[in-house]
Amino acid sequence: MTNDIIAGVAGALAQEFGCPVYQNDVAQGLTPPCFLISLLSPSRKPYLGTRQRYDVPLDVLYFPEEAGDNRTLTDVADRLFETLAWIDLPDGDRLRGMDVHFEIQDQVLHFxxxxxxxxxxxxxxxxxxxxxxDVIPEKGGEASGTES
Known part of the structure; x- marks a missing residue:
């Protein structure tokens, strides 16, 4: 299920921005502008019966073409709010993105x-x-059928 969510995010990014989307760490050969999808710390919490809540937090990194271009980083962040609000999974389901925020650290956008x-x-x-x-009635505990 986690890989389906990452594939849905990658598809939405590729469709909106048309630049490379990496899902694995890249030691060399990163070609900006590009995105890198990083899985943070997924969790499952039990609910009533056999239900479980599954949270998949992601950090979508954007590397701009020119280092230090904060204007481009904030423009991309604004577009990402809409792009990642809903994603389509490969099986046709749709998921809504929650707890959305961004930071700019070391000239890279973290969404x-x-x-x-x-x-x-x-x-x-x-x-x-x-x-x-086997039910055995107690002696003396039976109600009598007479009234006084």
Whole structure:
């Protein structure tokens, strides 16, 4: 599921900006302008029954063509708010981006977004078997049918 979310983000970025989108760390050969999608710290939280909340936080880095071009970085950040508000997954589902914010650090744009979905575990619970009981009434505890 995580790779599907990253693929949805990569597709939205490629469609909107038309520049390279990297999903793995690049030691050499990074060609700006480009994006790098970095997975932060996903988490699963149990909910009632077999449901789980799955949070996938991402850091989408943008490397500008010219270092120190803060105007371009803020323009790209503004466009990313709309571009990553909703993403399409490969199976056709749509996810909404939450907790969206950005920072500019060391002449690179860091755009943070969290995608949340609910999962249902396929757990087969055993059915209860037959239960047999013997009921023995207490002596003296029976109601009499007479009234005074």
């Amino acid at each position: 943070f977004v969290v995608y949340t979905l609910f999962l249902r575990q396929n757990i087969v619970l055993p059915y209860m078997e037959d239960l047999k009981t």
